[in-house]
Amino acid sequence: MNNALKNALLNRLIGMADDELILSHRNAEWTGHAPLLEEDIALANLAQDELGHATVLLGLVEELNGKTPDQMAYFRDAAEFRNVQFLELPKGDWAFTMLRQYLFDAYETILYNRLLTSSYQPLADVVAKFRGEEIYHLRHSHMWVERLGLGTDESLGRLQAALDQMWPLTAQLFQVSEADNLLSEEGVFPLAADMADEWQEIVLPHLANCSLHVPTHATMLLAGRETHTHFLNDLLTDMQQVARWDPSAEW
Amino acid sequence: MARWEVFKKDNARKPYQAVGSVHAVDPEHALHNAKNVFVRRPAAVSLWVAPAAAIFSRSAEELENQPLDPTANGHEQRYLVFRKASNRRSMTFMDHIGETSAPNGESALAQAIDQFDDKPGLAWWVIPAEAITASEEDVAEAWFAPAATKTYKQQSQYGFVSKLREGRKGAVTSDE
Amino acid sequence: MTEEQKTAEFEERIGRDEKIEPGDWMPEKYRKQLIRMISQHAHSEVIGMLPEGKWIPHAPSLRRKMILIAKVQDEAGHGQYLYHAAETLGVTREELYQAFLDGRAKYSSIFNYPSLSWADVGMIGWLVDGAAIKNQTMLAQCSYGPYSRAMVRICAEETFHHKQGKEMVLKYAAGTAKQRDMVQDALNRYWWPSLMMLGPHDSESTNTPQLVKWGVKTKTNDEVRQEFIAETAPELIASGLTIPDPDLHQDEDGVWHHGPIDWDEFWNVVKGNGPCNAERLGMRQDAHDNGQWVRDALEAYSEKKYGAAAFA
Numbered sequence: 001m002n003n004a005l006k007n008a009l010l011n012r013l014i015g016m017a018d019d020e021l022i023l024s025h026r027n028a029e030w031t032g033h034a035p036l037l038e039e040d041i042a043l044a045n046l047a048q049d050e051l052g053h054a055t056v057l058l059g060l061v062e063e064l065n066g067k068t069p070d071q072m073a074y075f076r077d078a079a080e081f082r083n084v085q086f087l088e089l090p091k092g093d094w095a096f097t098m099l100r101q102y103l104f105d106a107y108e109t110i111l112y113n114r115l116l117t118s119s120y121q122p123l124a125d126v127v128a129k130f131r132g133e134e135i136y137h138l139r140h141s142h143m144w145v146e147r148l149g150l151g152t153d154e155s156l157g158r159l160q161a162a163l164d165q166m167w168p169l170t171a172q173l174f175q176v177s178e179a180d181n182l183l184s185e186e187g188v189f190p191l192a193a194d195m196a197d198e199w200q201e202i203v204l205p206h207l208a209n210c211s212l213h214v215p216t217h218a219t220m221l222l223a224g225r226e227t228h229t230h231f232l233n234d235l236l237t238d239m240q241q242v243a244r245w246d247p248s249a250e251w
Numbered sequence: 252m253a254r255w256e257v258f259k260k261d262n263a264r265k266p267y268q269a270v271g272s273v274h275a276v277d278p279e280h281a282l283h284n285a286k287n288v289f290v291r292r293p294a295a296v297s298l299w300v301a302p303a304a305a306i307f308s309r310s311a312e313e314l315e316n317q318p319l320d321p322t323a324n325g326h327e328q329r330y331l332v333f334r335k336a337s338n339r340r341s342m343t344f345m346d347h348i349g350e351t352s353a354p355n356g357e358s359a360l361a362q363a364i365d366q367f368d369d370k371p372g373l374a375w376w377v378i379p380a381e382a383i384t385a386s387e388e389d390v391a392e393a394w395f396a397p398a399a400t401k402t403y404k405q406q407s408q409y410g411f412v413s414k415l416r417e418g419r420k421g422a423v424t425s426d427e
Numbered sequence: 428m429t430e431e432q433k434t435a436e437f438e439e440r441i442g443r444d445e446k447i448e449p450g451d452w453m454p455e456k457y458r459k460q461l462i463r464m465i466s467q468h469a470h471s472e473v474i475g476m477l478p479e480g481k482w483i484p485h486a487p488s489l490r491r492k493m494i495l496i497a498k499v500q501d502e503a504g505h506g507q508y509l510y511h512a513a514e515t516l517g518v519t520r521e522e523l524y525q526a527f528l529d530g531r532a533k534y535s536s537i538f539n540y541p542s543l544s545w546a547d548v549g550m551i552g553w554l555v556d557g558a559a560i561k562n563q564t565m566l567a568q569c570s571y572g573p574y575s576r577a578m579v580r581i582c583a584e585e586t587f588h589h590k591q592g593k594e595m596v597l598k599y600a601a602g603t604a605k606q607r608d609m610v611q612d613a614l615n616r617y618w619w620p621s622l623m624m625l626g627p628h629d630s631e632s633t634n635t636p637q638l639v640k641w642g643v644k645t646k647t648n649d650e651v652r653q654e655f656i657a658e659t660a661p662e663l664i665a666s667g668l669t670i671p672d673p674d675l676h677q678d679e680d681g682v683w684h685h686g687p688i689d690w691d692e693f694w695n696v697v698k699g700n701g702p703c704n705a706e707r708l709g710m711r712q713d714a715h716d717n718g719q720w721v722r723d724a725l726e727a728y729s730e731k732k733y734g735a736a737a738f739a
Contacts, residue, residue, distance in 0.1 A: 028483045028492075031499050032476035033710070035718025036252075036725075037507050037520075038273055038284040040476065044500030045287055048401065048493060055489045070488050094721045129400070132393035139390070140283055147280070150731065151724025158720070235484075242487035242545045246605040250598070251487040252521075252722065253738035254514065271511045271577070274520065276729035277738070288507055291500065292584070302738035310450040338446050340567065342580040374448045374572075403490070404497050409590035 005186060008179035009120065010064050011082065012189050014072070015225050016111075017057035018083035021073060023104060024050035025235060026091045035094055042140065046101065049133040056126050063122070070251075074243035078233045082225040086169035088232040095148050095158035100166060102141035106202045107173050109138050110195050119187035142206060149210025156211055163207070164215050171220035174199075255281040256306060256376075258299040258333075258347065259289055267299055268343035269333060269376070275300075278384035286386070286394055293399040298386040305382035307356025310374045314364075321358035328352065329380035330359035336370040345376055353377075430454075441642040446572035449515040457641055460634065461571055462516050462523075464643070469509035470527040471535035476502045477707050478542035479551055487545060494591050495548060501588065505581045512573040528712050530699060535559075537624040539701030540616065546599055546606070550613035552592015554621040557659060560585055561651045562625070570642030593662075600666040607667075614663065615671045622685065623693040625652045631690075656683040 001009070028047035034040040058069035087104065091097050112134055115127040148155040174196040183189035207214060243251065252274040258267040270289050275281035281300040289295070309319075329352055333345035348367050353359035359377040386394060402408055428436075434454050440447065447453055480499045486492035510520040526532040537555050542548070563585060567578040596614075599606040626632060626648035638644040656675075660683060663670055674686030695701070729737065 025484065028496050031483060031496060031503070032480035033714040033717075035714070035721035036274065037473070037503055037510070038275070038288055040503040041291070041500055041507070042283070042287040044496050044503070045291070047496050048500070049397070051489065051493050051496070052400070055493070058489075073489055074487065094718070133397045135390065135393035136286075136397075139393075143279055143283060147276075147728040148721075148724050151728045152720070154720050155724030155727075238484040242485045246603055249487075249603045249606050251491055252726070254520075255738070271508055271580075272514070273507070276725040277733060280725065280729075288504055291497075291504060304739055308450060310448045312448075312451045316452075335448070335572075338444060340575070340579060342576050342583065344572070344576060373446075374450070401497070403494050404501075404584070404587055406586040406590050409587070409594050 004179065005182055005188070006064060008177075008183045009188055010061060011177075011179065012183060013057055013061050013064070013123070015082040015084075017054045017061060017072070018081050019087055019104070019108075020050045020054035020057065022081070022083040022232070022235065023087045023101075024048075024054060025239060026087065026089075027097070027101070029091050030097065043097075046137060046140075049137065053130050053133075056129075060122055060126065070243070074240045075247070078228050078236055079226065081228065081232060081236075083232075084169070084172040084225060085221065085223075085227070085229055085232075086166050086172070088229060088235060089166075090231060092162065093158055095155065096162040096166070098141055098144040098148060099159055099162045101137065102145045102206075103166065103170055103203060104173075105134065105138040105141050107170075107195070107199055109134050110198050110202070111190070114190040114195070117187075118189065120189075123188075145206065145210050145212075149207075149212055159210070160212055163212055164218075167215050168218040169221045171222060172225065175222065175224055177224065252276060254303040255285070255300045256303055257281075257285040257289055258301075259285075259295050259343075260297040260299075261294050262296055267297070267347040269345040270343055272303060273300070282384060282386055290395055290398050292401065292404055293395075295395045295398070296391055297388070297395075299383050301378050301383045305378055307360055307377045308375070309360060311372060314375075319357050319361045319364075321353075321355075321361040323354050323358070325355035325358075327354050330356070330363070330377040331380055331383060332359070332363040332367060333376040333378070334363075334367060334370075334372045335374040336372060338373065345374065350380065351377070438641070441570045445570075446575060447570050448572045456637070457571075457643075458516055460638065460641075460643065461574060462513055462518055464638075465509055465513040465516075465574055465577075466518075466523045466527070467533050467535070469506045469513060469523070470532055471538060472502045472506035472509060473527075474534050474538045474707050474711065476506075477710055478538060478540070478703075479548050481542055482545055482548050485545060486548075491548075491595075498552070498588050498591065501584050505577075505584070508577040508580055509574075512571075512577040515573045524715075528708065528715060530708065533697060535624055536693060536696040536701065537620050538707060539696050539704045540620050541703050543616070544609050544613060546596070546609040546613040547617070549592045549595030549599065549610065550617045552588050552590075553596050554592075554614075554617050554659065555624065556585060556588040556592060558621050558624055558651075558655050560589055561655050565645050565651065566643075568642075568645050574643075596668075597662075597666050600668050611668055614668050618671050619688065619692075622652060622656075622688055623690075625655060627690065627693075653683060656685060657681075 024047045027043050030043040031040055034043055055069050058072050061072060062068055086100060112127045112131050116124055118124040148159045174192045176191055176193045180191060184191040204214065253276065254272050255275050256272050257270050259270045260267045273281055273284035273288055275284050278300060282298060285298050285300050329350055331350050332348055334348050335345050351359050351362045351366055353362055356377050360375055363377055433452055437453060476499050479495060483492065483495050483499065486495050510523065513523055514520055563578050563582050567575055567582050569575045569578065596610055599610040629635060629647045629649045632648055635644060635647055660670060660675065672686045677683050
């Protein structure tokens with residue numbers, strides 16, 4: 001693999017891993033605070049699955065850049081993270097958490113499906129193992145969006161507010177850099193922009209069935225994955241404090 | 252919030268077994284909760300949920316003190332039969348042992364007791380088949396297989412601790 | 428049959444190692460004691476999510492984070508199993524939970540102590556879960572079927588909690604200077620509360636004799652405490668840590684003797700005046716209040732789709 005291709009792949013793998021790592025962190029924040037005891041358990045399941053995926057993906061990163069998964073997670077600053085912004089926002093209320101999960105699960109399901117045939121075999125192999133969990137996640141968040149959308153006026157109002165806030169940010173999932181074209185040509189990683197239509201075909205009908213209106217005049221976020229809100233910095237301060245308190249220690 | 256009894260089938264050879272209950276508002280919600288609560292660890296290949304309110308339940312002692320009075324009221328339907336047949340230490344309550352057809356729960360149980368007389372029942376449930384919702388077969392892999400990969404939840408992953416213990420004379424261990 | 432005859436028959440059943448199942452006759456006092464014990468136990472699991480859950484965002488490695496999420500998740504699961512067991516005695520989870528939020532129900536005193544450092548997570552796993560497992564192993568033999576089954580399931584899962592904590596403590600005891608200081612500090616704070624959580628001395632424990640007779644408990648508090656010290660103390664000492672009890676020693680017969688337990692502190696915490704009682708209950712109250720609209724939405728959805736009280 002030439003250097004340009006390798007760097008492009010590394011960038012994409014880090015993006016995938018960071019998406020999972022950051023969302024896992026947010027979901028784990030519900031443990032002990034969910035609206036129903038059964039959902040404390042459900043969110044902890046999501047968080048574990050996502051953390052597991054992040055760890056495996058960072059393992060692929062290590063093969064390319066030599067940095068361990070813990071080094072990547074605990075000793076990078078916010079500017080070096082490559083997750084999309086809507087995953088780093090605070091967990092918000094239950095409507096925000098479930099809608100975010102749904103929109104992201106739909107995206108990941110498509111991404112994983114495409115990566116099953118990646119020409120980079122290590123990636124195709126790990127994604128095959130993630131797929132079952134992802135199918136389940138989508139079922140779970142799909143169920144919740146339906147119940148909140150078709151529940152009470154309050155639950156619909158909260159869900160709509162979450163959609164209004166989040167929708168413009170979802171565009172970031174489908175941003176393409178020049179290097180991505182290279183990955184796509186080599187069959188390593190699908191072009192994110194190519195997945196947008198499929199994603200909309202999944203989410204738009206469900207959102208409509210759940211009485212939600214997709215904002216029509218929103219300004220979509222077109223920034224790359226290297227840009228972040230201050231919330232990521234806050235999150236990393238929480239996440240990295242013990243590891244950085246004694247960097248020489250094995251934990 | 253309604254209570255749903257959960258039945259888990261561990262593998263192809265095992266019956267569905269009553270493992271506990273979840274709170275939920277509808278069958279799909281109940282199945283998700285059942286999966287999240289009872290399949291945090293392996294193993295499962297399928298789940299059933301049934302509203303607790305739909306269950307006709309009798310313990311052996313109740314049956315002795317208040318004999319069943321089967322009547323023909325109601326419409327004939329399928330009932331699934333569950334029985335507890337042993338006092339041995341267990342994490343499951345009833346096993347699914349078969350089905351019968353009857354116009355109501357009381358009649359279904361009376362028939363079931365005649366029909367399944369291989370072992371004495373210590374406690375019985377009969378549940379209308381239509382009250383039971385099963386996890387879908389085509390998603391079984393996605394729902395149940397991943398639990399097996401969560402090895403960090405298994406105490407064997409921390410095995411060196413036990414070895415350390417064995418080296419200490421006279422130490423009593425509660426880990427087994 | 429008179430109440431006395433029924434009770435005699437009931438006690439004979441327990442004597443024959445039969446399990447009492449939902450629907451069976453039981454003395455009212457047995458039912459009440461079980462509801463009290465099981466619900467306190469359930470509340471303890473639920474509140475027990477908080478001291479460790481607080482550290483999930485700060486877990487210093489991906490592996491530790493994964494383990495801790497799974498462990499705190501298990502606590503929610505164990506609370507869930509236990510509420511189920513209590514519900515078979517004719518009470519609802521909602522009413523039990525309300526009594527807990529209102530401060531009318533007790534829960535294990537240990538969870539009213541603060542978790543001040545990451546090492547507390549290890550110490551809670553080794554000592555607190557270690558002590559809890561002693562009780563739980565005993566309760567798995569309990570005469571009431573649903574409680575026994577919940578405990579069998581919990582014990583099977585809980586052993587991992589104990590071991591991961593012990594692994595962490597031993598590693599840090601042999602780790603960097605900062606890690607050693609941190610884990611010693613955690614031991615200093617958790618040793619006495621762990622001994623206390625096994626309950627008052629037998630001479631002060633009013634419920635124990637009846638509970639032993641009815642096969643709910645099979646050992647007294649002091650017997651369990653002795654076992655706990657015998658298992659834990661030698662390994663803590665061997666790891667180079669110092670147990671904060673200068674009087675702790677083993678006599679020639681192998682029996683451990685500890686210094687006097689500060690029971691005033693214990694009762695004070697049990698009565699709700701511990702360092703974190705208000706904070707912990709407040710957090711659960713917030714979660715409950717913030718979740719009300721979610722539970723309302725679920726009920727409304729179900730009612731629209733399936734009709735009112737379709738599954739009640």
